[in-house]
Structure formats: C-alpha cells, structure tokens
Amino acid sequence: KQRVLSGIQPTSDSFHLGNYLGALQYWVRLQDDFDAFYFIPDLHAITVPQDPKELRKRTKVSAAQLLALGVDPKKSTLFVQSQVPEHAELTWVLNCITGFGEASRMTQFKDKSVKQGADNATVGLFTYPVLMAADILLYRPQLVPVGEDQRQHLELTRNLAQRFNTRYKKTFVVPEAHIVTGTAKIYDLQDPTSKMSKSAASDSGLLSLLDDPKVSAKKIRSAVTDTEREIRYDPETKAGVSNLLVILSSLTDTPIVTLEQDYAGKGYGDLKSDTADALIEFVTPLRAKVQEYMSDQGELDRVLAAGAERAREVAGRTLAQVYDRVGFLAR
Ligand code: TYM
Numbered sequence: 001k002q003r004v005l006s007g008i009q010p011t012s013d014s015f016h017l018g019n020y021l022g023a024l025q026y027w028v029r030l031q032d033d034f035d036a037f038y039f040i041p042d043l044h045a046i047t048v049p050q051d052p053k054e055l056r057k058r059t060k061v062s063a064a065q066l067l068a069l070g071v072d073p074k075k076s077t078l079f080v081q082s083q084v085p086e087h088a089e090l091t092w093v094l095n096c097i098t099g100f101g102e103a104s105r106m107t108q109f110k111d112k113s114v115k116q117g118a119d120n121a122t123v124g125l126f127t128y129p130v131l132m133a134a135d136i137l138l139y140r141p142q143l144v145p146v147g148e149d150q151r152q153h154l155e156l157t158r159n160l161a162q163r164f165n166t167r168y169k170k171t172f173v174v175p176e177a178h179i180v181t182g183t184a185k186i187y188d189l190q191d192p193t194s195k196m197s198k199s200a201a202s203d204s205g206l207l208s209l210l211d212d213p214k215v216s217a218k219k220i221r222s223a224v225t226d227t228e229r230e231i232r233y234d235p236e237t238k239a240g241v242s243n244l245l246v247i248l249s250s251l252t253d254t255p256i257v258t259l260e261q262d263y264a265g266k267g268y269g270d271l272k273s274d275t276a277d278a279l280i281e282f283v284t285p286l287r288a289k290v291q292e293y294m295s296d297q298g299e300l301d302r303v304l305a306a307g308a309e310r311a312r313e314v315a316g317r318t319l320a321q322v323y324d325r326v327g328f329l330a331r
Helices: 017-030 052-069 086-095 100-104 107-116 123-137 148-167 213-221 239-252 256-262 268-295 297-326
Strands: 003-007 035-040 076-080 143-145 176-178
Touching: 003 017, 003 123, 017 035, 017 052, 017 143, 017 239, 035 052, 035 297, 052 076, 052 268, 052 297, 076 297, 086 123, 086 297, 100 107, 100 123, 107 123, 107 148, 123 148, 143 148, 148 176, 213 268, 239 256, 239 268, 268 297
Parallel strands: 003 035, 003 143, 035 076, 143 176
Antiparallel strands: none
C-alpha cells in the first residue's frame, strides 16, 4: 500500500469548513486505499503563544473531531505530534540543510510575522516549515492531502528531501501534494477574496463546525454576494456566489453545473438557505459524535497512545537511518 500523511493544528475550539472541505474530507476518503498517518501538530501550535490549559483541551477536541469526521483508528494511525519525539529530532537535521534565505521566502512566515510584529515573531515560527518537512519525511508518504495554503511548504519539503538524498544517500520519498482544485481554498463569507481562516479579523465569515448551527446558518444568509442576480460559478467576478456554490456542491455531492441548472431563475436567497440547510444537516450529527468522543477521555487517550506507538515504529526507523547517514554514533 502507498502511504498518505497529513496534519491539522489544534489551535481553536473547532475546525472550520475550509479545513474540512479543503483537507479533512480527503483524509477520510484516502484512508481506505492508503496506509494513512494523521496527526495533530501541537509543536506547530506553540510557534504562536498558546494557553497551556487551552492547548491541551484543543488537542483533545481536535482528536475527537477527527474521529467524528470518520478518521478510523483501525485504518489510520492517529496521533499527537509531541508524543512522537522523532519529529523534533529530524527537524534539527533538516534545519542544518535549509538555507536561511530559503526559509525567509516562506510566505506564511512573512504574513504571520507581520501580524505578530517583527520582535514577537519567534525562531520557532521561522523554522515552522522545516518542522513540517520533518513531519512528512519521517513517514515516507507518497501523498500529502492539504489545502492550497500549504503548497509552498510542500515544495520546500520536496526540495529538502531531494537535497538530503543527493548529499547523503537516498533516504526520503519525495512526496506529492494532494491539492484538489475546487475545494483547495474555501473563502471567508464576508470577504470572499480571502481564505476562510480562524485568524481573520472578524469571525462573521467563518463557519466553525462545532458552532451552534443556527449561528452558522445566519452567517450563510448574510454572506457577501454581488449586485447581479445570476447564480453562476465565476470566481473572478462572482467570488461570493462561487464560494457558496462550492460549499453546497461539496456538502451535497452535486456537481456545480447541476446546481447552476437547478438555480436558473432562482435568487441568491434560495442558494443561501439551501446552503445553510446542507450545513445544518452536516454539522448536527457531527456535533453529537464529538460530544460522545469527548465524554470518554480514557478511550481518547488510548487511541492516541496506540497511534503514537505505531507512529514511533515508523518514524524511529527513518530517524535511525538519517542519524547514521549524517555520521552520528549509534544510540
Ligand atoms: P492548518 O491546521 O492551518 O489547516 C489544516 C488543513 O486545512 C487546510 N485549510 C483550508 N483548505 C481550504 N480552504 C481553507 N480556507 C483552508 N484553511 C485551511 C490547510 O491547507 C490544511 O491542509 N502546517 C499545517 C499543519 C501541518 C501539516 C504537517 C500538514 C503540520 N505538519 C504535515 C500536512 C503535513 C497547517 O497549519 O494546517
């Protein structure tokens, strides 16, 4: 079996619809045909300030959401990054083959460090993409399902893999990003030219999976559209409407062209209320399942402990090879 790997940060109380449509829905599908490794990168989370109690809670609620969305620990290895120390260990080696300029060109670092202010941006934030490369390369996956905003990090990962392979000996698989056109970037409902993100200035354009569905329905009904009347997919000139079409299409598994035909002659109000209904239908059972997983912390801990153990077997083998190839003494 080929291998797939991906991660999602535990930095909020709920994943948002962009996370699900851009990435998590593919995690669930790919686990049937691939040997899947999915994890919660809490080391990445602390590249910006986190409250320790909140971080612990969010890590658990993240695991509960992944299980509720259908990540099946019988098919996939589900784990928390900090419980697999090899991630931090490989990062150091990769830091030492990453150019300073190369790391400086990472646009997410540039955006985040501007937001944080130059002196508050940490070295951890700077080396974040190298940690991400380590996450991936340890498991030698062929495929990494992510949204568009991770494309540049995947490119760096591929470069580091190739560099290590040529400088030492072929050790890493050079992974492909699995970025699905159409859902790779879900946009903010109030600002449909920016990606949906938990760090947007206002949360009125953000659909959090665990929010009260009534609140989300209201946000959808007040989504920004345009002054025309036609329901047509055209992201260039009709960003808001196109975003709603992508959301409705994915949630109901209906092609966008079919939706365009169905909505001929109908108004934006119809599109919005059907999208709101589809979201409510999706999140209502999901919220209940998350509650269920959260109510059995013992079981949650066991799943994660078993996942970390399986992850360490694979990660440990790769790291041992890497350490040997760079010339460290055997442990
Ligand atoms: P994170 O936690 O920000 O996001 C998790 C996944 O959701 C995708 N995503 C979106 N997709 C479509 N539209 C959006 N508006 C949207 N917002 C987020 C992201 O692209 C991502 O796939 N650095 C990663 C976490 C990570 C990782 C890894 C991923 C750490 N190590 C190794 C893959 C492999 C991140 O911060 O994702």
